[in-house]
Amino acid sequence: MKITISQSRACAIVVSLLSCTSWTALAQDDSSPSSRLSKLMAMPFATDMTGAKQAPRLAWVEQRSGVRNVVISEEGNTPHQVTTYSKDDGTSLWGLTFTGDGKTLAYVEGGDPEALAAPAPNPDNDAKRPVAAVHVVRDGKQNTIAGTGYLPEFSPNGRQLAFAQGGTLLLGAASSSAHAVMTTDGMITALRWSPDGAFVALEINRGSHGVIALWNTKRSILSFIPPGLGFDRLPTFSPDGKSLAFVRTQQPPLLASPEKGTFWSLHSYHLASGMEELLWTPPKGPGSRFWAADELDLTWTPDGRILFPWEGSGWLRICALSMGSGTPECLTPEKAEVSSYRLSSDAKSLFYTSNVGNPDYWRVWSRPLNGNATALTDETTEAGLLAMAGNDLAVMMTSPTQTAHPILHHDGQWKVPVVPALPKEINFVAPQSVQFHSEDGTNIHGQLFLPPTDMHGPHPALVFVHGGPNRQMIPAFNAMGYYSNAYLMNQILASHGYVVLSVNYRSSTGYGQSFREANRIGSAGASEYQDVRAAAQYLGARSDVVPQHIGIWGGSWGGYLVGLALARDSGLFAAGVDFHGVHDMTEPDHPGLSPEENRKQHETEWRSSPLADITRWKAPVLLVHGDDDHDVEFEQSVVLSKALTAQGVTHEDHTFPGERHEFLRQQDWLTAYGWTIRFFDHYLERPEGH
Numbered sequence: 001m002k003i004t005i006s007q008s009r010a011c012a013i014v015v016s017l018l019s020c021t022s023w024t025a026l027a028q029d030d031s032s033p034s035s036r037l038s039k040l041m042a043m044p045f046a047t048d049m050t051g052a053k054q055a056p057r058l059a060w061v062e063q064r065s066g067v068r069n070v071v072i073s074e075e076g077n078t079p080h081q082v083t084t085y086s087k088d089d090g091t092s093l094w095g096l097t098f099t100g101d102g103k104t105l106a107y108v109e110g111g112d113p114e115a116l117a118a119p120a121p122n123p124d125n126d127a128k129r130p131v132a133a134v135h136v137v138r139d140g141k142q143n144t145i146a147g148t149g150y151l152p153e154f155s156p157n158g159r160q161l162a163f164a165q166g167g168t169l170l171l172g173a174a175s176s177s178a179h180a181v182m183t184t185d186g187m188i189t190a191l192r193w194s195p196d197g198a199f200v201a202l203e204i205n206r207g208s209h210g211v212i213a214l215w216n217t218k219r220s221i222l223s224f225i226p227p228g229l230g231f232d233r234l235p236t237f238s239p240d241g242k243s244l245a246f247v248r249t250q251q252p253p254l255l256a257s258p259e260k261g262t263f264w265s266l267h268s269y270h271l272a273s274g275m276e277e278l279l280w281t282p283p284k285g286p287g288s289r290f291w292a293a294d295e296l297d298l299t300w301t302p303d304g305r306i307l308f309p310w311e312g313s314g315w316l317r318i319c320a321l322s323m324g325s326g327t328p329e330c331l332t333p334e335k336a337e338v339s340s341y342r343l344s345s346d347a348k349s350l351f352y353t354s355n356v357g358n359p360d361y362w363r364v365w366s367r368p369l370n371g372n373a374t375a376l377t378d379e380t381t382e383a384g385l386l387a388m389a390g391n392d393l394a395v396m397m398t399s400p401t402q403t404a405h406p407i408l409h410h411d412g413q414w415k416v417p418v419v420p421a422l423p424k425e426i427n428f429v430a431p432q433s434v435q436f437h438s439e440d441g442t443n444i445h446g447q448l449f450l451p452p453t454d455m456h457g458p459h460p461a462l463v464f465v466h467g468g469p470n471r472q473m474i475p476a477f478n479a480m481g482y483y484s485n486a487y488l489m490n491q492i493l494a495s496h497g498y499v500v501l502s503v504n505y506r507s508s509t510g511y512g513q514s515f516r517e518a519n520r521i522g523s524a525g526a527s528e529y530q531d532v533r534a535a536a537q538y539l540g541a542r543s544d545v546v547p548q549h550i551g552i553w554g555g556s557w558g559g560y561l562v563g564l565a566l567a568r569d570s571g572l573f574a575a576g577v578d579f580h581g582v583h584d585m586t587e588p589d590h591p592g593l594s595p596e597e598n599r600k601q602h603e604t605e606w607r608s609s610p611l612a613d614i615t616r617w618k619a620p621v622l623l624v625h626g627d628d629d630h631d632v633e634f635e636q637s638v639v640l641s642k643a644l645t646a647q648g649v650t651h652e653d654h655t656f657p658g659e660r661h662e663f664l665r666q667q668d669w670l671t672a673y674g675w676t677i678r679f680f681d682h683y684l685e686r687p688e689g690h
Contacts, residue, residue, distance in 0.1 A: 033496045033677050034670075039423040040488045041065075041666055045403045047481060048094050049396050051389030052102025053345075058389045058417070059105055060406055061093045063481070066666025068093045070107055072140055076392070076408035076415030082140045090123035090664030091130065095150055099158030102390075104174055105137045106152035106161060112660060115630035116150065117166070117187050122628070123664045125657060134163050136174060146170075147178045151190065155197040160217075162200050164188035169202065169215055182215060182222050190234070194241045199271070201235035201244060212246055214271070225269045226276050232267075236298040236306075244269045245279075245298050245306050249290040254590050255597060264290035266308060266321065279306070280321050280328065286513055287312035293509070295340040295385055301369065302347050307331070309338065311513045318352060320369070331367065337510055340386045342393070351376075351393050353383045359510050360433050360445055360474055364395050376409065384479035398477035401428045403484055427452070429494045431475040434501070438534040442518075445511070446535060447475045447502045449494035450544070460549035460684040461499040461539040463565075463573075464490055465532055467556030469522070472510035473502045482555070482662045489673050496677065498684075499545050501538065505531035505561070522557075523585040526608040529564045536565070536572050548574065549684045553676060555579030556632060556661065562621070563610030563640065570618035575683035577622040577676045580632045580661055583640040585609040614643045620650040622679045624672050626659025652679065 042065040049060040056075045059082075061068055066088030071079035082105070085091070095108035111120045111132025122129045134146045146152070149165035154174060161174045167186050172178030186206035193200055202213040210231035214223050225232065230250040237244055249264040265281045282288055292309040293316065299307040305320045310328065312319070316337040319328040332338050333356050341352035350369055355362050364383045367373035377383050377395070384396040384404065393409040403420045422428070431447040438444060451459055466473050466483065478484050490500045504510070505528040506518040520527040532552070540547035552565045552573050559581020565573045586605040589598045606612050621644070625637040637653070644651045654675060656668050663669050 033492045034674050036426060036495065037488065037492045037673055038670060040426060040491070041485065041670060043403050043420045043422070044405070044418065045420070045481060045484055046396065046405050047479075048096050048107075049385055049387050049394060049406050050096040050098060051387040051392070051394050052098040053100040053388070054390060055100075055102035056390040056392045056408070056410060057098065057102035058387070058392075058394050058406060058408060059096050059098065061096065061107075062418075063666075070096065070105070070137070072105070073406070073408070073417040076410045076417055079417050080140065082137050083135075083143065087124075088666050089126075090121065090659070090668075092121075092664060095134075095152055097152055097154060099154045099174065100156065101158060103139060104154070104158060105140075106146070106154065106163075107135050107137070108150045108152065109133050109135055111150050112630070113150070114661070116189065118630045121658070121660045121664060123626070123656070123659045123668070132165075134161070134178070136161065138175065144175075146172060146176075149178075151188065153191055153193055153200075155193050156195055157197060160197065162191055162193065164191060164202075167204065169200065171200075171217065181220065184213065184222065186211070192235050192237060194237045194271075195239065196241050198241070199237075201237065203233055203235055205231070212244075212269075214244075230264075234292075234298045236300060238300045238304075239302055242271055244271065245300065247290055247298070247308070252289060253592055254601065255593065259285050259288060262288045264288075266306065268306075268323075279323070280326065282310065282312060285312075286314040291316060291513070291516075293339045296338070299341075299343055301343065305369075307341070307343075307350075314513045316513075318350065331369070332365075333373070335512070337512070340384065342386045342388050344393075345388055345391045351386055353386060353395075355510055360447075360472075362474070364393075366393075382474050382476040382479075396479050398474075398479055398484075400430055400476045403477050404479045427495070429491055431490075431502075433475050434538075436534055436538045438506075438530045440530065442506060442531065444506075444531045444534060445504045447473060447490075449490050449498075449500040449502070451494055451497050451499065455497050457499075457544040458546045459497055459499050459544055460551070460680070461501070461542075461545045462493060462680065462684075463532060463535045463539065463550070463552040464500060464502040465505065465552065465554035465558035465561040466502070466508070467554065467558045468509075469505070469507040469528065469557040470509050470516060472504055472508050485669050485673075486555075489676070492673075493677070493680075496681075498680070499539060499542065501535050503532060503535045505529075505535075523587070523605040523608050525604060526564060529561060529568070532561050532565055533569060533572065536569070540572070551575040551577070551680050551684050553577035553579075553680075554581075556581065559632075560585075560610065564613075566619045566621055567610040567613035567617045570616065573619055575620050575680060577624070577679060578637075578640075579672065580625045580629055581610075581623075581636065581640075582632055583610045583636050611640065611643055614647055617644065617647060617649050620652075620679075620683050622675060623651060623653040624656070624675065625654075626656040626661065626663060626668075628658050629661045631661035 045063045046060045059072045070083045073079040110130045120130045134152045149163040152163040168183040170178040171181045186204040190203035200215045211227040212225045212232045212235045235246045266279045269276045296309040304323045310319045317330045317332040319330040321328040336354050336356040339353045361379040362383045364376040365373045381399045387394040408415045429449045434448045507521045539545050559578040562576040562578040566576045627634045
């Protein structure tokens with residue numbers, strides 16, 4: 001049975017047994033989960049932190065009640081707002097960058113950093129579709145638009161601004177409009193200035209391969225570093241500007257054993273001679289495929305070493321290669337991963353964020369390039385992105401009760417420009433770090449959210465599965481907006497009477513390469529599902545849980561796992577909520593495979609899909625999807641809805657017109673979470689009084 005709801009209404013109906021109450025009315029009840037969620041999601045949340053190279057000036061985007069604005073802090077003092085946006089319309093602010101002296105800031109208004117090739121999102125459904133525009137703010141006051149595009153970068157002397165739009169490079173004076181200086185095939189995905197401002201290095205994705213180009217700003221000439229048949233990435237100039245380092249990567253063939261080959265290498269290019277040099281190729285085995293977290297780049301040291309991420313030990317570490325040396329030295333510890341790193345302003349010390357000693361806690365560490373490491377933070381907080389602001393180190397921090405916010409190590413002590421204020425009437429659940437084992441013995445980490453002690457059990461329970469799948473949930477707020485919202489939702493669900501277990505199933509990050517790249521994950525066999533099933537069994541064995549009332553919720557890859565859970569184990573999972581999930585994992589024929597190999601591969605992909613077990617699907621499900629999603633095709637939810645209707649499976653579905661994969665308007669998150677709470681309350685029969 002399918003329930004179709006008018007998508008313009010901010011309400012949900014479940015099998016006609018629930019009355020349709022507006023979100024506004026629910027939020028007016030201070031005791032309702034809707035009201036508590038609204039108050040929590042109004043807390044400030046920081047993203048896109050950047051610092052000035054020569055001044056203790058820090059900028060970031062602050063979101064409050066869905067409204068985004070750019071703020072600047074001087075020397076870690078209380079920040080001041082430099083933009084005047086006032087509407088929760090889903091318009092992203094991102095790509096922040098300073099001139100070296102910190103007097104001028106550029107940022108991007110609109111667009112989608114996750115889908116550069118797509119038209120700019122329009123989640124507020126304006127009559128005129130927005131575009132991505134590069135803004136320049138001078139002296140924290142004057143705000144002008146330099147042009148349409150993204151990836152703004154100031155020249156080293158701060159006099160010019162470069163940015164991209166598709167395959168077009170735009171240049172202009174920092175205080176005026178920019179103009180297109182060249183256009184090439186493909187999509188510019190990164191750009192870097194040479195130290196003397198004579199060149200702009202461009203990373204260009206051309207679909208089947210990637211190249212690096214050099215734009216000569218004085219002679220207006222475009223040239224290419226001799227490319228191979230892979231993807232040339234992460235162009236980084238040496239301090240003297242004479243050389244450029246980059247990595248060349250390949251994707252291993254689908255059915256090949258990746259450990260038998262080496263699929264990336266480190267190169268340099270000498271600008272004067274035009275000669276390219278292969279600096280180093282990793283050995284076969286762990287680390288033979290290139291992997292780097294979003295914030296990990298290449299870095300040159302003044303003494304000629306190149307810092308780069310590598311998993312040679314099976315863990316993502318920062319290593320250094322000296323020019324002329326064939327063996328890199330790894331600077332961060334074994335059996336721990338790194339998510340962000342920076343060189344100190346004098347280039348003598350390395351700052352990095354790592355989960356040394358406990359994979360679920362991320363701390364900031366400092367070590368001289370030729371010395372021992374010291375922890376700068378402890379396990380009471382979680383550290384994320386690093387940035388340098390003059391001589392100061394800035395860190396994006398979270399805690400179990402605080403959303404992402406920057407702190408600054410200034411004059412030898414930590415300064416907190418702004419602390420997210422917790423609503424007085426809200427009590428946070430302290431998530432417990434737990435571990436359990438899957439059927440095959442794999443050890444799985446998770447976070448357990450328990451209801452308040454005055455709510456007597458046993459309780460209904462929920463498994464939360466993150467997306468990615470290369471993500472890691474922690475026992476605190478996440479620095480990603482999507483998962484900061486999910487953490488809040490798990491808090492609300494626990495305070496509402498649910499036992500919630502957030503699961504870092506295999507293919508999650510933070511636990512080493514072998515866990516992230518486990519055998520037969522995803523379309524190769526969905527081996528990670530057994531971890532999700534084990535999570536439900538862990539909950540079902542607890543004395544404070546009603547084993548017949550266990551549900552599951554998640555989005556994206558998490559939505560895929562929700563689908564698998566309900567299709568394969570409707571007897572174990574009583575209900576589910578699936579945000580923009582993948583339901584059919586089959587792909588077109590894979591180049592390089594024989595017809596028979598492709599046939600077998602398609603069969604494996606199909607058997608790894610929720611739709612393959614649709615006849616076994618009995619449990620009710622809520623489906624939510626934005627119809628301008630460029631990460632998971634909207635059709636994935638349409639196809640599942642049709643199949644559920646044909647099978648007579650009770651389901652509710654909702655569409656957000658114009659929304660992207662990560663819902664950009666806070667009001668849409670609140671609405672979707674409201675549907676979720678009411679859906680679970682009905683189908684998991686939450687006891688009265690909870």
